[in-house]
Amino acid sequence: MSLEIVVCLKQVPHPDHFSQISLDPAKQTITREGIPAVINPLDKNALEQGLRLREHFSGRVTVISMGPPQTQSALEEALAMGADRGVLLCDRAFAGADTLATAHALALAVRKLEPFDLILCGNETIDSATGQVGPQLAEVLDIPHVTYVQEVALAHERRLAVRRAMEYGYMKVEVTLPALLAMVKESNRPRLPTVWGIMEAAQKEIRLWTAADVGATPEAVGLEGSPTRVIGVFEQQARRRGEVLEGAPDEVARRAVAKLRELGAFRA
Numbered sequence: 001m002s003l004e005i006v007v008c009l010k011q012v013p014h015p016d017h018f019s020q021i022s023l024d025p026a027k028q029t030i031t032r033e034g035i036p037a038v039i040n041p042l043d044k045n046a047l048e049q050g051l052r053l054r055e056h057f058s059g060r061v062t063v064i065s066m067g068p069p070q071t072q073s074a075l076e077e078a079l080a081m082g083a084d085r086g087v088l089l090c091d092r093a094f095a096g097a098d099t100l101a102t103a104h105a106l107a108l109a110v111r112k113l114e115p116f117d118l119i120l121c122g123n124e125t126i127d128s129a130t131g132q133v134g135p136q137l138a139e140v141l142d143i144p145h146v147t148y149v150q151e152v153a154l155a156h157e158r159r160l161a162v163r164r165a166m167e168y169g170y171m172k173v174e175v176t177l178p179a180l181l182a183m184v185k186e187s188n189r190p191r192l193p194t195v196w197g198i199m200e201a202a203q204k205e206i207r208l209w210t211a212a213d214v215g216a217t218p219e220a221v222g223l224e225g226s227p228t229r230v231i232g233v234f235e236q237q238a239r240r241r242g243e244v245l246e247g248a249p250d251e252v253a254r255r256a257v258a259k260l261r262e263l264g265a266f267r268a
Contacts, residue, residue, distance in 0.1 A: 001157070003059035005050040006110055007083065008121040008137070009043045011067055011074040015126055023233045039074045042122025044081075044190035045183040049152060050120045051082045052188070057154070060084045062113060066094055066105055072206060079201035080193035086206040087113070093211035096223030099128075103136035105221045108214035110141060118160075119180040123148055131182070138180040145180040146173060150187050 013021060014036040022031045039047075050061045063078040065071050066089035075086035087109055094105055110116060119138070124131035131147065138145030151163035155174050164171045165184055175181075193201075211221060218224050243259070245252045260266060 001057045001154075003053055003057050003117045004113075004115055005054060005059060005061045006113060006116050006119045007043070007047045007050045007061060007063045007078070008106060008119065008133070009047070009063050009065045009074055009078060010040045010122075010125050011037045011065065011071045012040045012125055012127040014038050015041075037070065037074070039077060040122050040125045040127075042124065042126075042183060042185060044122075045185060045187050046120040046122050046181075047078055047081060047083065048188045048190040049181070049183055050118075051191070053118070053152070059117075062087060064106065064109055064113075065089070066097075066102060066109075072208075075206050076201055077193060079204045079206070080197045081191055082197060083204075085204055088206060088208050089210075089214065090208055091210040091212075093216065093218060093222050096226065097221060098226035098228045099130055099132040100136055100227060101221050101223075101225040103133050103140050104225060105211075105214070105216060106133070106137050107140040108216055108221075109209060110137075112209070112214050117177045119143075119178070121180070121182050123182040123184050134180055134182040141178075141180075143178050143180060144175050145182070146175055147182040149181045149183050152181065152187075 013032050017035045020035055024031050047061070047063065053059070054061050061083045062085050063075055063083045064087040065075055069090055071090070072086075072088055075088055079086055089105055089109055097105065110119065119141075121134045121137070123134070135145050135147060146162050146164055148165040149162055150165050150170065153161045155161035158177045160175050160177065160179065160181075162173050162175055162181065164173060165186070211218075223229075245255055245259075247255075
């Protein structure tokens with residue numbers, strides 16, 4: 001069985017530099033200038049799953065992302081890991097998109113790539129962690145989806161057996177292709193690009209598609225197509241009240257309990 005697999009990637013700020021991220025109250029956006037960008041970690045798990053399925057069943061893995069021109073570096077890394085081709089949705093019309101507008105844009109690109117058998121993505125991203133884009137993309141495309149996926153295996157022809165993580169356990173389900181799976185960290189260990197993979201990546205195709213290329217209308221994508229908007233941002237200032245108690249241990253403990261009761265920390 002040959003599979004046409006699409007993997008959705010997002011470029012996010014490097015987690016080691018989260019402390020450098022700041023808020024711009026005027027623009028009501030997050031300032032990321034000067035912060036290194038990487039592929040969202042769980043999206044790498046999705047790519048690894050796609051590569052393993054291709055290696056087992058044959059087929060093709062296409063990586064797709066939406067973002068500014070520098071997002072191309074994420075696709076190049078994915079190609080070096082072993083993906084066959086890349087697609088970058090790059091247009092000012094896509095800017096300001098919330099999760100639903102993002103899903104609409106990705107759906108248009110996936111339809112342009114048809115036929116497809118399987119869409120893979122990370123369960124959530126480390127910068128927003130909504131976990132919404134995958135399920136919304138599946139709904140727009142009218143295909144079944146499974147989130148929190150730990151394991152994937154072939155059940156029958158055109159059917160996958162999926163192990164889905166749940167609190168205190170897991171669920172085993174079967175899903176008919178075409179379908180979308182959202183992967184978790186425990187699903188696999190993403191491979192590193194090899195020297196040969198990096199050399200091969202230079203010969204692989206990355207298509208740059210605008211809103212017009214995928215037939216997007218302004219009211220369905222970007223800020224205009226987003227039903228949710230940021231109306232204000234603020235930085236939470238954490239303040240703690242400190243007080244040093246001195247004296248014998250028993251006396252300090254008695255006074256500490258009395259003080260906590262006075263402040264309403266507990267009742268007894």
